[in-house]
Structures are given as structure tokens and as C-alpha cells.
Amino acid sequence: MASQLTLSIVTPERELVRVQADEVELPGTEGYFGVLPGHTPLLAALTVGRLTYRVGQERHVLAIATGLAEVLPDQVTVLSQIAELPEDIDVGRAEEARKRAQARLGSKGDDLDYERARNALDKAILRLQVASRARAR
Missing domain, CATH: 2.60.15.10 (F0F1 ATP synthase delta/epsilon subunit, N-terminal)
Known part of the structure; x- marks a missing residue:
């Protein structure tokens, strides 16, 4: 093995x-x-x-x-x-993406693609978590 x-x-x-x-x-x-x-x-x-x-x-x-x-x-x-990689993540850009995705999810429009907006929010939060975890070391 x-x-x-x-x-x-x-x-x-x-x-x-x-x-x-x-x-x-x-x-x-x-x-x-x-x-x-x-x-x-x-x-x-x-x-x-x-x-x-x-x-x-x-x-x-x-x-x-x-x-x-x-x-x-x-x-x-x-x-x-x-x-x-954590060092390649642009924290400012990820934070802006998180805010945009949350705003989209908060809107009640008929044209909202919920799955796409939720996926964008998940990616932004993940990037922020990975970047902050690496910086905490």
C-alpha cells in the first residue's frame, strides 16, 4: 500500500x-x-x-x-x-460578489434565477472563508 x-x-x-x-x-x-x-x-x-x-x-x-x-x-x-488557492482570491471582489448575490436573492422579481443566484452566493462565501482561513494562520 x-x-x-x-x-x-x-x-x-x-x-x-x-x-x-x-x-x-x-x-x-x-x-x-x-x-x-x-x-x-x-x-x-x-x-x-x-x-x-x-x-x-x-x-x-x-x-x-x-x-x-x-x-x-x-x-x-x-x-x-x-x-x-487562498493567495489568488481577491477578497474585495469576493465581498462585492457576495453583496450582489444577496441583493439578487432579496429581490422578488419574476425573472430571478434562484439557483444561479444561490450558486453565486455560495461561491462568494466559499472564497471569503478560504481566504480568511489562510490569512488567519
């Missing part, structure tokens, strides 16, 4: 992360799930959430939104539409 996993996080633009990790936690559509070396192979749909991974005693966190994860006993490959 492998002692570490090769974690690869890929967006349409680039490979964001390639690292040897001891543990990975992913936001699946059915809830968060953890992966350790030797995990049973699976393919999982991902939703808006925090992806965390541990290397030794150090934990790392990213914001991701929608995608797929392929889990093999010694490898986790994440294909995500959006993935952001």
Missing part, C-alpha cells in the same frame, strides 16, 4: 496543484469525503466547497466549484471548473 497520494488539481486553464499528500478531503455532491492512500477506486461528482489536503502536519485548503474527482489507491485527480 502506498504511503502517500499524488494529488493533481486541474482547471480548464492549468494544473493548479501537483503534490504528494497524506490525506485529501473533497466536497462531493453527496457530502464531504476523505481519501487516504489505498482508497478504493471511485469517480465522484464535486460541488462548491473546500478541498483540503495534508502533507505531514501541514494542511492546505483551496476553493473549488463543480467538477469530478477520480480516486485511485495512490492518486487523486480533480478536474474542476474553478479552483483557487
